[in-house]
Amino acid sequence: MALKSFIEVRPDSHFPIQNLPFGIFNHGGGATSPPRPAVAIGDYVLDLSAIHSAGLFDGPLLSDSDCFHQSNLNKFLELGRAAWKEARATLQKILSSADPALQNNASLRQKALLPMDEVQMVLPIAIGDYTDFFSSMHHAKNCGNIFRGPENAINPNWFHLPIAYHGRASSIVLSGTDIVRPRGQGHPTGHSPPYFGPSRKLDFELEMAAVVGPGNELGKPVDVNEAADHIFGVVLMNDWSARDIQAWECLPLGPFLGKSFGTTISPWIVTLDALEPFACDAPKQVPRPLPYLAEERSKNYDISLEVRIKPAGEEDSFIVTKSNFNHLYWTLTQQLAHHTINGCNLRPGDLLGTGTISGPETESYGSLLELSWNGTKELSCGKASRKFLEDGDEVIFSGLCKGNGYNVGFGTCSGKIIPSLP
Amino acid sequence: MALKSFIEVRPDSHFPIQNLPFGIFNHGGGATSPPRPAVAIGDYVLDLSAIHSAGLFDGPLLSDSDCFHQSNLNKFLELGRAAWKEARATLQKILSSADPALQNNASLRQKALLPMDEVQMVLPIAIGDYTDFFSSMHHAKNCGNIFRGPENAINPNWFHLPIAYHGRASSIVLSGTDIVRPRGQGHPTGHSPPYFGPSRKLDFELEMAAVVGPGNELGKPVDVNEAADHIFGVVLMNDWSARDIQAWECLPLGPFLGKSFGTTISPWIVTLDALEPFACDAPKQVPRPLPYLAEERSKNYDISLEVRIKPAGEEDSFIVTKSNFNHLYWTLTQQLAHHTINGCNLRPGDLLGTGTISGPETESYGSLLELSWNGTKELSCGKASRKFLEDGDEVIFSGLCKGNGYNVGFGTCSGKIIPSLP
Numbered sequence: 077m078a079l080k081s082f083i084e085v086r087p088d089s090h091f092p093i094q095n096l097p098f099g100i101f102n103h104g105g106g107a108t109s110p111p112r113p114a115v116a117i118g119d120y121v122l123d124l125s126a127i128h129s130a131g132l133f134d135g136p137l138l139s140d141s142d143c144f145h146q147s148n149l150n151k152f153l154e155l156g157r158a159a160w161k162e163a164r165a166t167l168q169k170i171l172s173s174a175d176p177a178l179q180n181n182a183s184l185r186q187k188a189l190l191p192m193d194e195v196q197m198v199l200p201i202a203i204g205d206y207t208d209f210f211s212s213m214h215h216a217k218n219c220g221n222i223f224r225g226p227e228n229a230i231n232p233n234w235f236h237l238p239i240a241y242h243g244r245a246s247s248i249v250l251s252g253t254d255i256v257r258p259r260g261q262g263h264p265t266g267h268s269p270p271y272f273g274p275s276r277k278l279d280f281e282l283e284m285a286a287v288v289g290p291g292n293e294l295g296k297p298v299d300v301n302e303a304a305d306h307i308f309g310v311v312l313m314n315d316w317s318a319r320d321i322q323a324w325e326c327l328p329l330g331p332f333l334g335k336s337f338g339t340t341i342s343p344w345i346v347t348l349d350a351l352e353p354f355a356c357d358a359p360k361q362v363p364r365p366l367p368y369l370a371e372e373r374s375k376n377y378d379i380s381l382e383v384r385i386k387p388a389g390e391e392d393s394f395i396v397t398k399s400n401f402n403h404l405y406w407t408l409t410q411q412l413a414h415h416t417i418n419g420c421n422l423r424p425g426d427l428l429g430t431g432t433i434s435g436p437e438t439e440s441y442g443s444l445l446e447l448s449w450n451g452t453k454e455l456s457c458g459k460a461s462r463k464f465l466e467d468g469d470e471v472i473f474s475g476l477c478k479g480n481g482y483n484v485g486f487g488t489c490s491g492k493i494i495p496s497l498p
Numbered sequence: 499m500a501l502k503s504f505i506e507v508r509p510d511s512h513f514p515i516q517n518l519p520f521g522i523f524n525h526g527g528g529a530t531s532p533p534r535p536a537v538a539i540g541d542y543v544l545d546l547s548a549i550h551s552a553g554l555f556d557g558p559l560l561s562d563s564d565c566f567h568q569s570n571l572n573k574f575l576e577l578g579r580a581a582w583k584e585a586r587a588t589l590q591k592i593l594s595s596a597d598p599a600l601q602n603n604a605s606l607r608q609k610a611l612l613p614m615d616e617v618q619m620v621l622p623i624a625i626g627d628y629t630d631f632f633s634s635m636h637h638a639k640n641c642g643n644i645f646r647g648p649e650n651a652i653n654p655n656w657f658h659l660p661i662a663y664h665g666r667a668s669s670i671v672l673s674g675t676d677i678v679r680p681r682g683q684g685h686p687t688g689h690s691p692p693y694f695g696p697s698r699k700l701d702f703e704l705e706m707a708a709v710v711g712p713g714n715e716l717g718k719p720v721d722v723n724e725a726a727d728h729i730f731g732v733v734l735m736n737d738w739s740a741r742d743i744q745a746w747e748c749l750p751l752g753p754f755l756g757k758s759f760g761t762t763i764s765p766w767i768v769t770l771d772a773l774e775p776f777a778c779d780a781p782k783q784v785p786r787p788l789p790y791l792a793e794e795r796s797k798n799y800d801i802s803l804e805v806r807i808k809p810a811g812e813e814d815s816f817i818v819t820k821s822n823f824n825h826l827y828w829t830l831t832q833q834l835a836h837h838t839i840n841g842c843n844l845r846p847g848d849l850l851g852t853g854t855i856s857g858p859e860t861e862s863y864g865s866l867l868e869l870s871w872n873g874t875k876e877l878s879c880g881k882a883s884r885k886f887l888e889d890g891d892e893v894i895f896s897g898l899c900k901g902n903g904y905n906v907g908f909g910t911c912s913g914k915i916i917p918s919l920p
Contacts (some may be wrong), residue, residue, distance in 0.1 A: 205668050210751060219750075231749045236692050237683055241751035242664035242758070246627050246843050247716055256717035258840035261659055261788065270658050272788050294669055294760065295678035297919070321840065327653045328641075329632060329663035330752020333840040336664070338716065366683065366694050418680035418743065418755040421668050497719070 078481055081171045082179040083189070085118035090476065090485020093117065093171050094353075096164060097309070097344035097486070098149055101195040111147040111198050116344050116487075117171055119192050124163075126188035132170050132177055135162040148202045149345070153289045153308045154424040160289070160308065164349055197343035199250050201287060201425040206243040206339070207415060208283075208315060208429035210234075211406040213359075215434040218446040223323075235363060238406035238414045243315075243429065244336035251342050251489045255316055257467060257496040258337035262320030270324060274496035277319035277451065278465040281432040282383050282442035282473060284401055285313040286408045287345050288426040292416055300371045300413035304348060306422065307408055310377075312342040312473045312489035313429050319445055319464070341427070342473070342489035350484050354378045354477040358407050368417055369410050376402040379486075380476050381433060383442075387460045388468025394457045397447060399433050399440045401475070467495045500903055503593045504601040505611070507540035512898065512907020515539065515593050516775075518586060519731070519766035519908075520571055523617040533569040533620050538766050538909075539593055541614050546585075548610035554592050554599055557584040570624045571767070575711045575730045575846040582711070582730065586771055619765035621672050623709060623847040628665040628761070629837060630705075630737060630851035632656075633828040635781075637856040640868040645745075657785060660828035660836045665737075665851065666758035673764050673911045677738055679889060679918040680759035684742030692746060696918035699741035699873065700887040703854040704805050704864035704895060706823055707735040708830045709767050710848040714838055722793045722835035726770060728844065729830055732799075734764040734895045734911035735851050741867055741886070763849070764895070764911035772906050776800045776899040780829045790839055791832050798824040801908075802898050803855060805864075809882045810890025816879045819869060821855050821862045823897070889917045 081093040091097065096115040101123075103109060114121040124133075124144040133139055137159040143152040152159070170178040178184060210216060213230070216239075220229030233239065249255075257278055261270040289308040292298050298306055315335060322334025358374035379401035386393035406414075411428055432442040441447045444464050447455050454461040465471065471493075475486035503515040513519065518537040523545075525531060536543040546555075546566040555561055559581040565574040574581070592600040600606060632638060635652070638661075642651030655661065671677075679700055683692040711730040714720050720728055737757060744756025780796035801823035808815035828836075833850055854864040863869045866886050869877050876883040887893065893915075897908035 205666060207754075233685070233692075233746055233749060237747060239747065239751055240754050242666055242754065244627060244664055244842060245667070246713075246845050246848070247841075249716070256841050259719075260840045263655070269785070270655075270788070272790065291668075294671070295919075297681075318840070324655055325659060325661065326750070326752070327655060328748070328752070329661055330748070330750070332629075332662050332664065333837075333842065336842040337840040363691070366692070368694065415755075418682045418740070418759040419669075419678050420666060420755065420758040423668050426668070497717075 079168060080173045081117060082173040083118050083120060083171065088483065089118050090483055090487050091116040091118055092482045093168055094479065094482050095346060095350045095484045096167050097346045097350065098200065099343045099345065100148055100198050100200045102198055103190060103195050113144050113146065113149055113152065115167055116192065120189045121192055121195055123188045123190060126184065130184050133166055135166060137162050148425070149200050150202050150425040153287065156290045157305050160347060161349065164347065197250060200343060200345055203245045203248055203425055203427050204423045206245045206248060206427040206429070207240050208243045208431060209406065209411050210239040210431040211404045211411065212431055212434050212442070213405040214403060214436050215432040215442060215446065218434060218441060222445065222450045238411045240415070241330045243339065247336055248339045248341060248427070251340055251491065253340065253491060254494045255338045255491045256494055258318050258321065258333065259496050260318060260321035260333050261324055263324040275318035275320055278493060279317045279319055279444045280383065280465065280471045281315035281317055282381060282397065282399060283313040283315050283429045283432055284310050284475065285341060285427045285429040286310055286412070288422045288428065289424060291423040292421055294421040295419040297416040297419060298413055300369055300409055303409035303412040306412055307348055309345040309347040310351065311345055312475050312486050314340040314471060314473055314489055314491060315429060316340065340489055340491045342486055344487050346484060346486055351377045351477065353479055354484065356402055359405055361405065369414060371407070371409055374407050376404055376407060378402050378477060382474050384472045385457050385462065386470040386472065387457060387466065390458055392458060393470070393472055396455060396457065397439060397441055399435045399442050401433060403433055403435045404430055465493050467493050469493050501590060502595045503539060504595040505540050505542060505593065510905065511540050512905055512909050513538040513540055514904045515590055516901065516904050517768060517772045517906045518589055519768045519772065520622065521765045521767065522570055522620050522622045524620055525612060525617050535566050535568065535571055535574065537589055538614065542611045543614055543617055545610045545612060548606065552606050555588055557588060559584050570847070571622050572624050572847040575709065578712045579727050582769060583771065586769065619672060622765060622767055625667045625670055625847055625849050626845045628667045628670060628849040628851070629662050630665045630853060631828065631833050632661040632853040633826045633833060634853055634856050634864065635827040636825060636858050637854040637864060637868065640856060640863060644867065644872045660833045662837070663752045665761065669758055670761045670763060670849065673762055673913065675762065675913060676916045677760045677913045678916055680740050680743065680755065681918050682740060682743035682755050683746055685746040697740035697742055700915060701739045701741055701866045702805065702887065702893045703737035703739055704803055704819065704821055705735040705737050705851045705854055706732050706897065707763060707852065708732055708834070708850040710844045710850065711846060713845040714843055716843040717841040719838040719841060720835055722791055722831055725831035725834040728834055729770055731767040731769040732773065733767055734897050734908050736762040736893060736895055736911055736913060737851060738762065762911055762913045764908050766909050768906060768908055773799045773899065775901055776906065778824055781827055783827065791836060793829070793831055796829050798826055798829060800824050800899060804896050806894045807879050807884065808892040808894065809879060809888065812880055814880060815894055818877060818879065819861060819863055821857045821864050823855060825855055825857045826852055887915050889915050891915050
């Protein structure tokens with residue numbers, strides 16, 4: 077029989093007892109109490125500091141830890157998989173309909189279970205470094221096609237290593253934060269001088285990102301078959317991109333201001349343990365990766381992804397693409413192992429973006445660059461149409477795993493474009 | 499008459515009373531007391547926490563601040579230029595030969611003035627984000643020449659904006675830290691598959707880096723004429739580079755593992771106030787920069803830079819290049835203004851590397867890539883010769899401004915290459 081909580085959870089909820097994603101919340105604007113860790117359960121957040129103070133985390137790794145009395149999850153992430161499993165087991169037990177400890181303790185329930193719509197979520201992690209990969213073959217092919225033409229659309233290195241660049245950590249914001257349209261230089265066609273002004277090609281990128289748990293010492297790479305122990309979980313991520321700024325600046329050192337004006341992540345980190353029932357084989361890799369990237373099992377997850385745009389003044393949002401995490405060619409564990417093979421140290425809370433997750437069909441492309449083929453096609457968006465994002469557009473990502481009678485979901489990751497400074 | 503300290507300072511010292519660079523030190527391995535802020539004076543460090551506790555920081559901005567009782571300088575950096583000037587004025591006063599407060603207080607002197615060779619320096623700042631620019635025209639031209647040939651060696655965008663990429667913050671280490679030769683993929687010529695192993699083209703890059711003071715809010719760019727108020731000071735920086743890894747991975751997203759295995763900075767941050775007597779005009783910029791990069795005065799500093807290599811087993815080190823900070827085309831303030839023009843937020847302690855500082859002459863190139871012309875020439879290094887770095891090589895940077903009867907110096911920034919993991 078399926079595990080069931082004493083808390084009523086709607087069948088279409090993203091957050092049943094099988095999920096229990098971790099986040100950080102404020103209650104009452106944080107004035108009376110500091111931000112603290114929680115898991116989502118149905119329409120509630122469960123305050124883990126209250127659960128810990130009540131003595132319900134009674135396992136050997138967590139009972140004496142202060143990791144749930146912190147304003148971010150980094151200390152919990154650092155503890156590693158054994159502690160994460162202990163937390164999950166404890167929480168599934170005390171939330172289950174069979175267990176009385178929380179269910180029958182009205183005062184603790186009142187203190188620890190807060191309606192989700194009464195709290196404010198904040199960034200769940202202190203992000204030391206943010207790296208963005210480029211792991212979808214369809215996305216790499218589309219970009220190559222658009223910018224260099226169909227011959228050799230994908231660079232020869234792409235099939236040998238998970239390409240990535242360092243991103244900007246300071247401008248990572250939580251879902252719901254407005255995004256100011258960036259200004260910058262763009263190059264018109266031909267030999268005219270660069271123009272300056274608000275980006276004319278503002279885009280989203282449909283990504284997910286792995287949250288690093290225990291790090292590694294500088295100079296000590298992580299084995300690809302042990303890399304999963306360094307990954308706590310996954311969030312939705314919108315790697316907002318200004319295509320005109322990016323195109324002009326990127327030679328020879330890659331993306332910079334075309335990306336660093338903002339990156340949005342979803343508030344709830346879904347753990348690898350919750351995703352495990354949705355694991356599936358990653359695409360076959362040809363040529364065979366070098367030994368340091370060859371893993372015993374190359375694992376993806378079957379996570380349905382969807383992007384909607386809600387234009388200013390519209391009541392409704394409109395689906396512009398549907399993709400799936402399982403389109404990734406390079407796995408999360410290969411990304412992490414590659415990242416450390418040169419000795420680079422990762423730290424708890426580091427974020428590893430997957431890169432835009434495009435599928436093979438036109439309707440599954442993960443960015444407007446691809447969907448509008450760099451502005452050469454209009455995309456229908458209700459009464460409106462789009463090549464790139466307009467001021468007032470709200471972009472909403474969602475992600476969902478469909479289980480047998482339950483979902484494991486990511487909620488949404490959204491942001492609205494507001495006009496540039498004058 | 500020149501300002502003079504009651505502490506004897508050798509004439510060739512980098513750290514007279516005119517300099518007073520800031521750092522963080524440990525005494526006794528940090529076991530008995532936490533790391534804390536200091537300035538360098540001659541062969542001593544002056545413990546700023548002791549000076550503050552003794553009530554000698556009696557100005558309005560610092561007397562009640564706990565910024566000198568922290569294990570990094572970030573809180574002091576955040577206070578801004580008025581507080582930095584107050585600190586400098588106070589310290590120059592109490593260290594001067596005319597002032598009795600510290601000079602005549604034997605117990606405070608004993609507590610606060612520690613011989614430099616008895617303390618351990620640690621990273622002076624918590625670095626949220628590290629950005630590396632590409633601001634020397636000679637370096638850009640040499641790289642273009644080597645990799646793309648002399649025609650259009652410099653990309654057209656280069657003269658319009660300070661090109662940069664996001665670097666890796668976690669692997670920034672202090673001078674004196676060994677650097678493990680990174681392993682990774684490199685591509686031999688032709689169509690053979692990539693090789694894997696220890697880098698065969700390990701290099702230094704002679705750089706300096708600006709340390710950010712007060713940051714800016716996300717979405718709110720910094721005006722180029724106010725940018726200097728966001729820069730606390732400057733350090734020496736060695737942006738170690740594995741040229742074979744970098745060359746293979748960098749298309750299309752720029753440098754990644756070819757750089758992220760380690761970046762070394764010098765322990766002492768020399769303030770812009772100390773550098774001001776050495777300010778000079780930056781090279782004339784043609785074409786004229788866009789208005790957001792056009793500054794009232796484009797300022798460089800006359801800082802002589804030198805790189806020495808000390809091969810394993812040699813008694814001596816050998817000078818391999820001499821350059822100068824004043825070769826930079828894009829100024830620190832233009833770099834900072836450009837960084838924020840898209841709304842990107844900077845935070846106190848962020849590091850902005852200048853990029854390799856090459857001069858126009860062969861003997862002033864800032865990397866072995868340029869000095870050995872990508873391994874086509876041997877460089878003399880005592881009895882040995884070098885194309886790229888060998889295991890056991892110690893690379894030592896120094897930087898010095900020659901004043902009228904005194905120096906303002908940066909000390910050294912060094913690191914030794916140790917062999918790869920087997």
